[in-house]
Amino acid sequence: MKRRNFIKAGAVGLASPILLAGKKKIKVNKNNPIVISTWLHGIPANEVSFKILNKNGSALDAVEAGVRIAEADAENQSVGLGGRPDSEGNVTLDACIMDSNGNAGAVGFLENIKHPISVARKVMEETDHVMLAGKGALKFALSNGFKSENLLTKASRKGWLEWKKDNRIKDSWGPNDDHDTITSLAQDNDGNLSGACTTSGLAYKLQGRVGDSPIIGAGMYVDNEVGAAGATGMGELVMKTCGSFLVVELMRQGYSAMEACNEAIDRIIRQEGGKTKLQVGYIALEKDGSVGYSSIQKGFQYALYKDGVNKLHDVKSIF
């Protein structure tokens, strides 16, 4: 069997073991910056990121600045300010960031700070740790000059009060309801990759719940030799399959960005016994500038800024 065929056999879940050694040779995409982000809010984020990339800025600066747009947007009820709260009415935020040198920073269960992505970057750059959570993360943010503010907007409070009135002990986290994390992956003029992921997590989650988004290798992962990947959707499914790391590792083993995203989605479906009503979407950016995307359900969209065009794309579901 030819190598590529062998890979494909694995990707559709046939019984063949995948024994692929070594890295594939990847041509590095240079002087052609790219940014790919999840969902509609990826469009304004990409605009800001691309301006930085176009001026020879780093992929790291680009992704941070891009996702900050979504974090600051009070209308956006799934990221930063205005994020939907947990079951007790607290807005708790998760974020992670990774640069092209393999450095990583993350915050989980962070309250009252509008820009968790920038706190995650501070954790990466100013400490020997990768992740800070809860009160410690807040204390760290405040001591680094971040401002404490109320993130629960009127609209999000209203939605939460209605949810409570319904007496819903469990939420029905359907395909695209109540979750639209932003994950951004960028490649700069030097061909270097970085990624950022930030969210208020699942709406009305149990207090203390942390999702995939701040977990390096689950919500997002960057390997500058190979590519980057990021997730959106039901974080529990992503965490249980180390989703973003899996996508990147599959690319290292020879899968294209698209094949890798499909296989990671397929892996979730197999782990869930063949079907699920929940949604997960992946995006990937390979070192050669090619992109991949896949989702369990229909409805997932990604924004791609490439070759001077910033455009929203619909993803066909795997079913």
Ligand code: SD4
């Ligand atoms: C989470 N993955 O907290 C996040 C939610 C999300 O699109 O991605 N929404 O599980």
